[in-house]
Amino acid sequence: MMYVVFIMSVLYVVGFIGFSSKPSPVYGGMSLVVSGGLGCGIVMSSGGSFLGLVVFLVYLGGMMVVFGYTIAMATEEYPETWGSNVVVLSAFLVGLLMEVFMVMWLFSGEHELVGFYFSGLEGLMVLGEGGFEYVREDYSGGASLYSYGFWFLAMAGWMLFVSIFITIEVTRKRY
Amino acid sequence: MPYIYINIILAFVISLIGTLIYRSHLISSLLCLEGMILSLFTLNALLSLNINFTLSTIVPLILLVFAACEAAVGLALLIIISNTYGLDYVQNLNLLQC
Numbered sequence: 001m002m003y004v005v006f007i008m009s010v011l012y013v014v015g016f017i018g019f020s021s022k023p024s025p026v027y028g029g030m031s032l033v034v035s036g037g038l039g040c041g042i043v044m045s046s047g048g049s050f051l052g053l054v055v056f057l058v059y060l061g062g063m064m065v066v067f068g069y070t071i072a073m074a075t076e077e078y079p080e081t082w083g084s085n086v087v088v089l090s091a092f093l094v095g096l097l098m099e100v101f102m103v104m105w106l107f108s109g110e111h112e113l114v115g116f117y118f119s120g121l122e123g124l125m126v127l128g129e130g131g132f133e134y135v136r137e138d139y140s141g142g143a144s145l146y147s148y149g150f151w152f153l154a155m156a157g158w159m160l161f162v163s164i165f166i167t168i169e170v171t172r173k174r175y
Numbered sequence: 176m177p178y179i180y181i182n183i184i185l186a187f188v189i190s191l192i193g194t195l196i197y198r199s200h201l202i203s204s205l206l207c208l209e210g211m212i213l214s215l216f217t218l219n220a221l222l223s224l225n226i227n228f229t230l231s232t233i234v235p236l237i238l239l240v241f242a243a244c245e246a247a248v249g250l251a252l253l254i255i256i257s258n259t260y261g262l263d264y265v266q267n268l269n270l271l272q273c
Binding site for chain 2: 013087
């Protein structure tokens with residue numbers, strides 16, 4: 001499996017086409033979860049295991065769960081999937097065809113994309129473990145949020161706190 | 176630049192188009208907005224890791240915090256629309272008020 005990261009990125013785009021063709025939001029949420037998992041795999045193959053964990057825990061486990069509850073509350077009786085509606089299926093097939101043509105065009109070698117290559121380590125192999133690097137990059141970057149990026153932390157924490165009050169105030173009944 | 180960056184930027188463009196085109200549900204557009212944020216997170220994380228600039232791995236984390244706040248406000252708006260009309264169909268939003 002030499003090209004595993006490239007295949008993961010192609011499946012990532014296919015997942016995005018899946019929820020961008022607007023089926024019923026139940027299936028859109030499922031496609032976004034699949035794309036999130038594949039994005040985590042892509043990030044982890046460049047050595048970013050902390051950021052992959054953040055994607056799974058915070059993004060999929062936090063935000064997507066809230067989306068799932070809201071979708072379950074505001075959904076319809078007969079949700080339409082990719083196969084039950086011609087519009088959704090044709091949008092999905094157009095996007096899939098576009099992606100296949102793009103991959104074929106990239107591998108044909110008849111383009112003039114300056115600076116793009118395929119033989120770098122990022123597209124092919126998974127970054128090795130154990131003695132490969134002496135500084136865990138994403139852990140120390142995440143930890144520098146608390147030391148060098150203290151103002152980022154203060155602003156982000158204050159923004160999360162204020163957004164609670166914003167949400168309460170928006171959903172207040174006005175009569 | 177490796178080829179996977181083309182795929183991730185393409186994913187951003189696809190979900191941008193999905194945000195701007197409405198079908199029946201409003202929450203589908205919010206899902207496409209979340210897809211935009213996910214592709215931006217992936218792109219930022221990959222760039223920070225591949226150019227070995229350790230301090231800029233703060234940027235995907237802060238982006239995720241902002242995305243959480245934005246999703247909260249978007250879902251709150253969806254809730255009050257759904258309270259008034261029962262469903263979040265876009266064709267119901269013709270009164271310019273909730």
